[in-house]
Amino acid sequence: MSEPLSSMSPPSVHHLAVVVRDLERAEAFYAGVLGLPVVRRWEDQAGAPRSVWLGLGSGCFLAVERAAASGPTRADEAPGWHCVALGIAPAEREAWRRRLAAAGVRIERESPYSMYARDPEGNLVALSHYPHAEEHAG
Incomplete structure (x- = not known):
């Protein structure tokens, strides 16, 4: 049986994530232009940059993740974030x-x-x- 909602706190934002083709260029924008502080960097198994986490305040962060492959992008009018x-x-x-x-x-x-x-x-x-x-x- 699940916990009754009345006994739980509503969830808060922990982090947001965006997948990008060019991690270095994305970091230059989010950390350089917008001034978000780098909280942590992650590497893949080969030691290549895989992700950079940027602080958003209140313990929340933006995870900028390197895309594994090229793919379609979402149009602004499409459903989704x-x-x-x-x-x-x-x-x-x-x-x-x-x-x-x-x-x-x-x-x-x-x-x-x-x-x-x-x-x-x-x-x-x-x-x-x-x-x-x-x-x-x-």
Whole structure:
């Protein structure tokens, strides 16, 4: 018999994982451009880089995994996970915009609370400050 849900805590995010063709390029984006700290690196049995874990705060991490083979990519309109949304401070939105532009990363679209760009593999990444409006210096 299973445990009653009322006696358990709801699950929290432990980690997110993205599979990429070019691990080095993906790490340059997530660690270099976005500034996520490298928590751990993994190698395959031959000693080649297989994965890099990047800290997301609160004990959560992003596992960037090297793809074993080339394959299809998921279209934005297809069912499945849509994007990774990373939290930013509302007052830092314009600084993030400049940082992405300096790295050659194009903002694809925006909402009042989020900016959407793509990682080097084409995965959608949002920088979001929802539910807080952008703070303007006055």
